[in-house]
Every structure is written in structure tokens, then in C-alpha cells.
Amino acid sequence: MRGSRNPMDGDSIRSSFIRFFEEREHLHMPSASLIPAGDPTLLFTSAGMVPFKPFFMGEQTPPRRRLTSCQKSFRTTDIDEVGDHKHLTFFEMLGNFSIGDYFKPDAVAFAWDLCTGLFGLEPERMYVTVHLDDDEAYDIWHNDIGVPPERIYRYGNSDNWWGPAGLEGPTGPCSELHYDGGAEKGIGQHPVTDEMMTPDDLTAMLRREADEGIPAEPGGCHPNCDCERFVELWNLVFMQFYQDLDGVRTPLPAPSVDTGMGLERAAAVLQGKPNVYETDLFRPIIDSVCRLTGREYGSDSETDYAIRVVAEHARAASVLISDGVVPSNSERGYVLRRIIRRAIRYGRQLGLDRPFMTDVAAAVIDRFAAAYPALSENRDFIQRVVGLEETQFLDNIRHGMPLLEDILHYLKTPDANPPALLETAGVDADGLAAARASESIPSAVAFVLYDTYGFPPELVDEIGRREYGLAVDMDGFNVEMEAKRERDRAGHQVIGSMEIVTAYENLGAGHTAFDGYYRTSIESRILGILRDGEAVGQATRGQQVEIVLAETCFYAEGGGQVGDRGVIAGPNGRVNVEDTQSPVAGLIVHRGVVAEGDIALGDAISAQVESERRLDASRNHSGTHLLHAALRSILGPHVRQAGSLCDTGRLRFDFNHVGAMTPDEQLSVQSLANSKIRENLAVTARETTYTDAVRDGALAFFGDRYGDVVRVVRMGSADSDGHDHADPFSFEVCGGTHVHATGQVGTLVVLGESSIGGGMRRIEAVTGRAAEELVVQQSATLQAISQKLQAPVQELEARLDAYMADTDALRRRLAETERVGMRAEAESLLARVRDVEGVKLVASVTSASNVESMREMGDYLKQKLDSVVVALGAVIEGSPMIVTMVTPDLVDRGLHAGNIARDAAKLMGGGGGGRPETAQAGGRQPDRLGAALDSVTNLVRDGLAT
């Protein structure tokens, strides 16, 4: 092998692959973000063809029919497998694509030339697979390329058929290239023999499986075998059919090719390494983990496994963060959180009990900065996010630790108090006994710790074993976990309302042309009228209608911007439009009431948007773009729009961010936005293709589905002739209406910033008229306060402080006076001590204004009299209240303050209770307070008797 003398490093494999295809007229497309743009159904970009899906689906025109790329990819399916030699979450996928251009012969030839020529792999080590029925591909490999039959294998649908992705779409057979690492790698890993099966034998076996359902059980080795001999290097997908919803396949007029080669695997093969972790793509990261832990890679399998987990997850996490993912409790952010935490867990296993992920992330950034500049651009942010997540996880563990310690302690020493968590986990006495008998920690406990506190079961096990000799029942844990999955799945339900959509479709109006970006009035014709969801020919005064026009200048609610209001005037009547919506893509519906006369299908009308209101919304919409750009500039490029509202009054902007914004950051954002407003930047819009827009650097809001043609809005990049310059302040894909220059926004005032869930923040602001109104209102409030406090605005704060200090002093003095009064009253009560069978009793109505005072009087009496029963009453805010006290010596003689209070209160229509020494009671009949207190004498007598 030529590569073995001077093996290619990962970077040159990447670049030479791209160059190879560029030389063959392919256009090099830069890697798209790991966050798929415009495809809300997909969590991550998981393969090279994902960004090109609209091209393959025929929804968009590709910039060229031959494309090549090295695509960052992320797959969540085998996170828990990562750590072995094979699985990765993040990987780079090299690929060449033909969109209706060349097909099998060229694709095969390219792949062969690249492997055996550019990569210098020995042809004898290359094995080829094709689909059972794909004789075309077989013949090309055999006749044109010259691969001998003994190295061409056929496989069925599970191995060599692709697609469709989803319910319908392009689909077709695949052909794969496998690299033979040598027979010795597979020794002892086969059911019967380590010898290769012949292609004919395997084909016959797979045919029987496909036709007769007899499971294929290969006894020997073959390219798709589970042993470690073969590496699947390259997958060529031949999209030659279109499969519809019923599963019927029709040949595509222009078949396409999609191929994918994992960069990491290619590097392992070309560098002669046993697995991807030994390649130069991983080695620097592995080395950094070793430096941190003081361990050596290759010393023992358990250590190696942990090192690989840390390295892989740190790499994946860094790239995810550089693409704008931030840890959170759901979706992408949750996947990121999981891999960071999994890495920390394995780091712990390597003896790292202090934060270390930022250091590993640094190694990742250093290694990949050249290929992915976004990594070094976001270096600080990546490290900060990883560091924060690490501290948060350590916090969780710190919180869970005492809970776990209590349980472990209780399992070992049964006479301790049972921890509450046991009950939460639903562990009964039997379960407890079983756990103690088997020296194990009940799986329900581990589950609750994990489910509620994020405390990993592996850690419970580790601590349990080390400190108490107790292990976690992992099987039981997995059962609990599976049960939870079932429960959560049951909670899922999707409701769709198709009837509404069809009502609009039945209108037959199809598509409404929108011409409202630069005008607010238009002449058009009524194409459809809906009343209560039914198409009608006309409508009369007072009726609620929905109107479809041939062409409109009314903006339909979308992109966070509210729909327009206005008037549609026809020859015989007028409609007040209250809202404009787009219930079906491309169709604009005006909702409102016929205000005068009547309207009918076909009427020629003039439509007029309420322009002041439209302008308010436009100001807010432009305001969100300014905010978005300012936020990215101040907080970092990870800021990504998650939703927005551009109403007429205020605007709202939701975005990803770690933690709350500081007041300083809020001010900086506001100040930057306002300086751009004062610069009066030109706001220009033009139409382009989605791909071009994104390639030029326009921000696109994930979650929106963009069509073939999109509109991009720039602020601050066009000169007076309308030519675009580099580096606009703001550049977004957006269909909303905007002001013509930022100065029209007026002023932007940030109202506040708040959380809307993990990793998501919301900022609210006002612009233009609303901002002015806010200032007017606030200064009016200030003036009013200033009048009331009799002080100029500048001195308000000092004046208020003085008032508060005064109030404070007065309150204290009042309390003190009251206390003195109460003391005096208490003293007078000393003269009214009665004797009930040798027990001193004070029972009296007082003038106390709160229960507190009565307690203080009681305390005083207890202190003075040593041994006494006190029952004090007062009417507080209309309700009779009683406080009772019994000194400890009398409690010993059977008296109970709580019982006395309760029984006495019955006489005034209430109840009460408390502790033996102190209690209180209340009632509903103030006039019975005296009687209640009188009854205490008898209650004491009864209490002493029993």
C-alpha cells in the first residue's frame, strides 16, 4: 500500500477527496451546520446528503448538478455504544453527489479510481457489495472495472437498499466498498469457520431468506460480517425510483447518486490503524485526556474505553456548541447535555473529580480549528458552555449525595430514621428487607435519584460499593427505565385538522400574489368568500367573512409579525379587515366584517391597509433584526432566533443563550441597536435561492420551511445604488415587512429579559411610537411622584429613603409603645390570678391587637408566676382569638394547652390546638369570647381530674 510509507493525515484525506471531485467538475459545497436549516423534522444533520435533500426532492435547483462536500454529521442512535472501537456520535462524511447527472458507471469508476489511485489502496483488498437484484451495478464492477467475481457480494434490502427518507421520496439500491484489513483480524469470530464464504453461497442463502423467509445464517466470513476483518469504507446510493405513499416505485426520469465515506474510517484504513481512535484525528484529544488523568492509552481495556468516551464526546460537544447548540432539557440541547455528562461520568471513572472538560475541549479546538474556523472563533464560548454544564452537573451530584448517603446509611443501620426518599421511590417493607438481604440498593431508589435529580445510576453503584458494599440492581433499573419510556410515549398524541385546509382548497383560489412590501393600497378582484368555513357567492352587511383576493397588499401573519388590518372597498359595499392570515401556503385570507352594503365574487375592489399600524409592526420587525444582530455581537454567535413576535405595541425575541443576561449586557445590546438606528442604515430586500442566501451568510430561522425562492433582508450593506457590500450589520432570511432605513425605527427600549425554559431566553422591547409613549408615561409617573413627595425628580431617591427611614422608626416606636402597654396590662393581670384546685390560672380578655402581643403577655406571666395556666383572649380584626399556655410542671400533671384552647373555642364557634405548652384558637362569635374564657376554669379542673 502506497499510503503506508507516507500515510495521509486526516486533513489531507479531506482536502484531496474534495480536490479529486473538483477536478471532475463537482462544485465544492461547504459543510452545513449540524443544525439542519429549514427541516424541522430533523434533529441533526446526520449525513452528507441532508443539506441537499431539497435538490434531490426536486424542490430546489442545485447550483450545479455535480456536488461534493465534507459534511459535519451527528447521530444520536448509538450514544450509549460510544466508547467501543466503532461507534461515533460526531463524524465527518465525505461525499460526491449527482443530481440527475451521471449515474452508476461514473459513480463506480470515481470511487474505484479514488480508492486505488489517489488513496493507493491495493485492489486485492477491495471488496464490493451490490443489491441482490442490481445486475447493472454488478456488471459495471465486474466488466468495466474488472473486479473478480469472488470479491463481489450481493446483499438484500437491509444492507444494500436506501430510502425513501420518510413516507415517500427517492429510493434505490446501494453499492458499498469494503476494505479487507486481513484475515487474521477475524480469527475466531465466526460461527463455523474463519474462511470466506463464496459470493454464490451467500447470495443463495440471502435469496432463500428474501423469498421463503428462511433466516440466513452465514457460517463463515463475508464483507458485512460482524467480525473486525472488514471496514465499510464507502456507500454509493443509486436513487433510481420514486416511491409513493402506497409503496409503489416508478423509475425516476433522471436518476441521482448520493455517496458517503466516513472520514474517520478512511483515516484508519489509510493510516493502517486498527480503529478511528488511533488516527491523527483523535490522537491529540486522547493524549490530552491521558495528560489530565495521568493514565496511558492502551494499558487496559476499561481505561481505554473511558478515555475514548471522554475524547469522542468532548469532540462532538465542542462542534455542536460551535454550531449554536446550548445544553438544555429538550431536543438538541438535551442531546448535548447527555454527551457532556456521559463524558464527565467516564472522566470520574478515570479519577478526575475536578472540572476537566474545558481542557479536553481546548485540545479538540486546537486539532480542528484549521478545518472548522467556527471552533476557534467560538473558543471562549465553547469552553464557557462546557464549563458551566460541568459545574451544573457537579451541583446535581452534590445535591443528590446526601439523599443517597441517607439511604445507604439506613440500609446498613435499620434503627436510623427512614429517609423520605424511600417512600417517594415506593419501596415498602418487603422491598427493604429484600434489599438488605441481597446487599443491594433497590433499583427504584437509583431510578428516582436519576429521574428526579439527574444522579447517574453508575455513580450510585460506585459509591454504594465503595463505601457500603452495596450494589445497584442494574437490571431492575433498566426495567424501570423502560416502563418510564412506555408511560411517556403514551402521553404523545398528534391532532390534525384537515377539514379547515380542504375548505380553503375547495375555494379553488389557489395562490394569492402578495405585493405589499412597498405599498399599502392596491386594486384587485374578489376570488373567494368564505362564511363559517363555507364558500359563498356573496355576503351582506354585518356578516363575518373571509375574503381571498387575486392580489393583495395585506401582510398575512407570519415570521412573528401580526397580520394587517384595513379596508376592502367594492362597488356595492365595504369590508373592515380585522386580521390577515395564511392558513394554507401561498393563500392569503382577509378576515373581517362587511361594514356596509354587500360584496360578491368577482367584485373589483380597492384594498387599503391601515398604514400606521403596519408601520408600527414594521418598526418592531426591523427592531427584532437589530436586536438579533446586537445580541449576536454582544453575547456571541451562538445566539439563534427561537421565535419572535412583532406586534404593533411591542416586540418579543426568543433565543438560545446560557444563563441570564446581565443588566450590563442588556444595556450594551440596547445601546448597540440604537447606535445602528441613528446610523440610519439602509434596509434592502431581495429574492434569492435558499442555498445562496445561507452560503452568503444570511441567518435563517430554524423551524421555518422556506420555499425555493426566499427573501433576504439586509441592514447596512447597500449603498445608494443598491449594491450589496460585505459585512452587513444584519442579514436574515425573512418574509416580513420592514422600514426602509433603520432610522425609522426611532428608538429601541429594552423592557426586560426573562427565561422561557432551559437554555432559552426572551427579550422584550418597544420601538417607535410605543417607545415614545413609554418615555412619556414614565416621566409622567415620575412627575406625579415628585408632586406627592414634594421634591424635584433628582432628589426623589433621597427623599424616598428618608421617608422609609421615618416609617421604619415610627413602626418601631409604635411596637415599643404597644409592648409597654401590654406589659402594663400583663402586670395588672397578675392581680387577677385565680386558684383552681391549687393551680394558678389567669384567664382574661385583653386589649391586644394581635396574637403576638398576647403571647408576649403570656410569656411575662409565666415568667412571673413560675407555675401557671394562662388563657388570654382578644377580638382581632373581628374574630375572637385565644392564646393558652401551660408551664411544664402542669403539663406533667395532665394539662394540655392545645386541648384547653380547642375546647374553649368550641363555645365561640371555632376550634384550635397546638402544643402542650402553647396553643391558640379562634372562633366566629366575638360576643362569646368572655364565655369561652370563663369555661377555662372548668377545663383546667377536668384536665387535672383525668
Added chain:
RNA sequence: GGGGGCUUAGCUCAGUGGGAGAGCACCUGCUUUGCAAGCAGGGGGUCAGGGGUUCGAAUCCCCUAGCCUCCA
């Protein structure tokens, strides 16, 4: 989107239907000039918000919000 948990002093958190607490931090004084100093005193609370049950709710019930966590 669904499940579980939490929200009490500036911070970390106890709190069992009947007097809102501890440690740290803060302030004052004393003591001492050294490693988390010590002693004494003090200030600081919408017990997340709202509703309900009750004579009485931080505590029980319901709703809302925020945060943590697991799952999708």
C-alpha cells in the same frame, strides 16, 4: 410534547396545621494583629404568585410562573 422534583434571609439550606429558623455572608462593639480567627450584639423575610380548605396554612388541595431533572 410528557413524567418527577424544587421555589423559605444576600448565599447554602432545615422546618412535623398552632411563636419563621441554622450556618455562612453583612453591620456594630470587644478581643486579637496570620492561615475558614474568636466573643458579644444587631440588621435583613410578599415562606415564588394567585385561589381554596381551616378558628388558624411556609406546611394540605387547585391554578399559574420560574428553575432542576428524566424521557421523546
